[in-house]
Amino acid sequence: MGTLSFDLLLGDVHSLKQKRSVVRPILAELQRKHAVSVAEVGEQDLYRRARIGLAAVSGDMKHVTDVLDRCERMVAGRPEVELLSVRRRYHGDEDE
Secondary structure (H helix, E strand, O other), rough: OEEEEEEEEOOOOOOHHHHHHHHHHHHHHHHHHHOOEEEEEEEEOOOOOEEEEEEEEOOOOOHHHHHHHHHHHHHHOOOOOOEEEEEEEOOOOOOO
């Protein structure tokens, strides 16, 4: 299993409602195109910041790495957000 955590700065957003209109399509596209579990996991009360968490599971670590790479490129390429940081972690059978 692999996880990503994205810290995003949103562009011209002045309310939580506008924030949702930017974040929801990103979440939906990640889930639809890459079959990952994804949610907004932090900064919910700040309208210009978002933290998105994503998890991908496979028996093949190379496949997980490829999926995480594609997801990271997709988020980084979105013009309406600035990707401030990405945190990537891998979890194996030995992790409790």
